[in-house]
Amino acid sequence: MPKYALPEENWSPDLLLAQRVISTPARLAIVGYLYTHGPTLRATLIKQLSLDSSLVGRNLDQLEELGILIGDPPPGERVGRSTRWEVDQEKYSGMAKALYDFLGIDIQQPLPEQGDQDV
Numbered sequence: 001m002p003k004y005a006l007p008e009e010n011w012s013p014d015l016l017l018a019q020r021v022i023s024t025p026a027r028l029a030i031v032g033y034l035y036t037h038g039p040t041l042r043a044t045l046i047k048q049l050s051l052d053s054s055l056v057g058r059n060l061d062q063l064e065e066l067g068i069l070i071g072d073p074p075p076g077e078r079v080g081r082s083t084r085w086e087v088d089q090e091k092y093s094g095m096a097k098a099l100y101d102f103l104g105i106d107i108q109q110p111l112p113e114q115g116d117q118d119v
Contacts, residue, residue, distance in 0.1 A: 017095045
């Protein structure tokens with residue numbers, strides 16, 4: 001794999017989390033939907049995102065392992081019960097800040113208008 005595609009050794013845990021969350025369109029869609037709409041059941045995610053059931057299930061489990069999602073009830077109490085998924089707001093904020101910092105985006109400054117950009 002080319003060196004430029006590998007995470008840098010000095011990346012923070014939050015930046016590594018961002019890289020893992022945005023690494024697939026399904027993960028990005030799931031986290032984005034949950035961040036925007038709040039706690040949601042798996043069946044709703046499948047329907048609203050038009051994604052395969054097994055793909056959603058696998059990604060929910062992986063995102064929970066990464067710590068960006070919280071499932072209720074917790075893993076040991078899920079037998080026969082639907083899980084309501086939500087974004088861990090503290091993890092999300094840290095991840096977003098790390099990504100903005102890495103990309104050189106100042107979230108305090110408004111984005112330039114289309115016509116104001118240098119060519």
